[in-house]
Amino acid sequence: MSQSAARARVRLARERRPVLTVLAVAAYLIMIGPVIFVVAVAFTAGSTITFPPEGFSLRWFGAAADYGPFLDGLWTSLLVAAGATVIALAVGVPATLAIHRGRLPGRSVIQNLFLSPIVLPELVLGLALYQQLMVGLGVTASGVLLVGHTLLLLPYAVRVTGASLTLADPALEEAARGLGAGPVTTFFRVTLPVLRPGIAAAAVLGFVTSFNNVPLSLLLQGSGTATLPVAMLQYVQTSYDPVVAAVSVVLLAASVVVAVIAERLVGFNKIFGGIGS
Amino acid sequence: MSRRNAVLLLAPGLALLLFGFLLPSVMMLFHPPDTPPLDVGRRLGEMLTDPFMLKIIWRTLRIGLIVTAVCLLLGFPVAYLLARSTSRWSGLWLALAIFPLLLSNVVRTYGWLVVLGSKGVLAQALTGLGITDHPPQLLYTEAAVVAGLVQLFLPLVIVSCYSSLSGIDVRLEDAARGLGASRSATLRLVLLPLAMPGAVVGATLVFAGAATAYTTPVLLGGTRQMMLSLQLYNYSSVTIDWAGASAVAILMTVLVFAVAGASAWAGRKRVTV
Structure with missing residues (x-):
């Protein structure tokens, strides 16, 4: 300055x-x-959502751990978030490379196509998948859930890794090729190290986005595939005790851990500050 | 990279988009399961003449616009103060504004049940201070839905306004003040026009999110404050009315696209003035 x-x-x-x-x-x-x-x-000892809390106890944390749907939901959420993040990156990173390095005609059309799932309201995407794939074609709930979440994350994967790829100089890759490295070696030894911050950022962002998603997970839940946020939502709709507050505190603590990891990996404000632009 | 290799790298993604996204979305419009052809169009026509449905559409639009306006009103000052701050804590304050984005919508909305519930923070404060014996109904009102949605979407406005405000040269603002412009004139004539692109992006995201949100309206508004998203869920998962669900999906998508188009147009116009 x-x-x-x-x-x-x-x-x-x-x-x-x-x-x-x-x-x-x-x-x-x-x-x-x-x-x-x-x-x-x-941390209330009482049995309703009352403020100020009536006494201090950890009973609602115990109650949350004993409630089956929350544990099953947590497991489902973690599996779906991890699976969708890995697939979205496995599909999205090669696509990003092709978009930025492929000299293809209609590049911006292809790029916009990859970013397009985010434009449709999530409930509408969920409805389309529910109607057509689950009811229409009879694909299993867990399969459609994974497809839906992957589609949700694909735009982030392409945009965030694309942003770090535009910072990289293509001349480096050409030099590696000129010095005799094959395309695979060039990718792993030259391009991937440049992309690493972008991939890390997309992975953290994708995992959090999938884990917290409600609209897709709600419409695409079959028997036994309710995610944790959906199980919490449905619990809150039927009863008024503070057990969901205890789960919330656990999730809050986990979010702080994710924020610290994000800060160490790439920079917290860098990863999540890009959401709005 | 040869063209053939590029196509091979794109192929898995294109297949996923085609079979997982484009085909299901188009099929949903024309051919929901167990529905005679053109039924979606018939239901859409019925909805647009049904006073009950028109009320839901109007409420969805109204809540979306109010939430967007409040988010801009509260979020812009945060972005401005952070972008102009010389404090070494400003990075931490920015992180604190972004952090809620990591937290599940269910958790953030649950907070409003604690604040607005019949034995919640606000009700206890009102009776405790002797303002009223019987606290008013706070939950399941439009105001509750607006409050919950503003909380969800404030970070988006802050982030997008911050990124355009921090790109504006401070000397422009300083020069305007030095030449005698009042603070409000500087804001109106210098800052707002320059910050407009970021604000328009933020506002568009907020409207799209607020008008299609499900979690917050269902928990804080319930069936008393029906919105399009709740109606879509009812049709698809409670009454299993596929044509109705598709018709609501069309209404919702058109609403979001129309407002996004209008705000992009208004943003461009404002910049050229």
Whole structure:
């Protein structure tokens, strides 16, 4: 940053902005406040969602661990998220390479096609898969669930790895080929190291997106394929005890761990800050 | 890379998109299971003349627009203050604004049950302060749905406004102030026009998300605040009315695309003014 910009920045930062500050504080309260109350309620000794909590106990954590659908749901969610992330990357990374290095006609059309599943509302995508693949063709619920989640993650895989590929100089790959390396060696020794941050970012983003998804998982649940968020949603709709608050605290702790991993791998703000653009 | 190799690398992805996405989506419009041909069109026509359905469409549009407006109103200041901050904590504050995106929508929405429930934070505060003996019904109202959706989508607006605001040269703003423009004039004439592209992207994402969300409306609004997403789920998984579900899917998609197109158009117009 030049000196004049630095001085301008300091001058502007010194100004008081009362209206903007009040609005910003309100924004943080709305984003964070309800989550803090969930944490408080999770440790209640009472049996309803009441505030302030009645006494302190860990009984709802025990109740959550004993409730079968949550454990089954957790297992399903982890399997689907891991499977969909791996397939989306296995399909998406080669496609990204072809889009950026393939000198194909209609490149931008192909790229937009790969980004298109994200444009359709998730419930609509879920309905299409449910109607046509599960009911129409009789594909199993777990198979369609995996296809749906893979489609959901494919745009992230192509966009995020594509962004890191555009930073790489194609001349490096050409040099490797010119020095006698085959296409496979060139990919693993030259291209892949460049892509690694992008792949790591897409993997973290994809895993979290799939794990938390409700619309697809809800429409595509067969017997025994309810994911954890769907099991939680259905529990909250029928009973009013704080067991879901306890599960929420566990998920919150897991999200903090994921955030720390993301920060170590590529940078937390870098991975998740790209969602809105 | 030879053209043949490029096609081979694309093939698995194209197959997945064709059989997993394009064909099912198109088939859903024309041929839902167990439905006579053209039934989707007939149901769509019925819905557009049914006062009950029109009310649901109008509520979906209204909630989507209100949520978008509130998100911009609250999210832009956060993005601005973070982009202009010289504090070394600003990275942490940005991370705190992004962090909720990692957390399941069910968890975030559950928080509002604790806040707005009949024995929740707000009801207890109102009775505790002696403002009222019988706290008003807070859950299952339109305001509850709006609050829940604003919480979900604020991070998206903050992130997209932040990325365009942090690209604006601070000296432009400083010069406008130095030449005598008031703060609000600087905001209106310098910052907003330059920040518009990011804000339009953010607003479009928020509307699309809010108008098609399921978790938050079902938990905070329930059947008293029916939206298109709840109706789609009812048709597809409760009453098994395939043509009806397809027709609602069309309505939802058209609504999102129409508003996205309108906001892109408005954003372009604003920039050239």
